[in-house]
Amino acid sequence: AQSVTQLDSHVSVSEGTPVLLRCNYSSSYSPSLFWYVQHPNKGLQLLLKYTSAATLVKGINGFEAEFKKSETSFHLTKPSAHMSDAAEYFCVVSAFSGNTPLVFGKGTRLSVIA
């Protein structure tokens, strides 16, 4: 079975400072891991995904995430926050094969202060 835990329900940063959104996962198989972003009243947009290739994954809008198997973590980072980054972020896990559904974390709300 797969599960994902987003360690912070809310993160607040100042504009221009680094962003760290934490995610731990549990998976019986080699996982695929995703980060999605949801802006208010919008659908979800894929930021990046890991599927057993390079452990450091670069995504859109300057975000990146590092897959650490030993720590079962997939934290999302960005060197410098922008006001437009304020949104809800979801960490998602799936088994690498088979028809196991995607499992979403409960989300982390990122606030960016001017």
Next chain:
Amino acid sequence: DSGVTQTPKHLITATGQRVTLRCSPRSGDLSVYWYQQSLDQGLQFLIQYYNGEERAKGNILERFSAQQFPDLHSELNLSSLELGDSALYFCASSVEGPITDTQYFGPGTRLTVL
């Protein structure tokens, strides 16, 4: 804009009623996924269709059903509605079947059951 369209945008109905939500995937995408997002349950995978056939099933209630038509659009039918069914329902699509493919989300249908 992801290319996935959902109608209607908002739906208000009464308990016991039946509604149909519609989704048109991106051009060329064969898979359609349905998700429910509520405050208490978070984002949950409901069901996936691939080229007209059911491919994977998640936490979908028996009162809910879905289908994918030959033109690849999909409908989610919700019947005997309860107050707890009030939620945002998202459709997503991907090119192929594997559930680890990048999924592109529509803007969602907000269902309110009174």
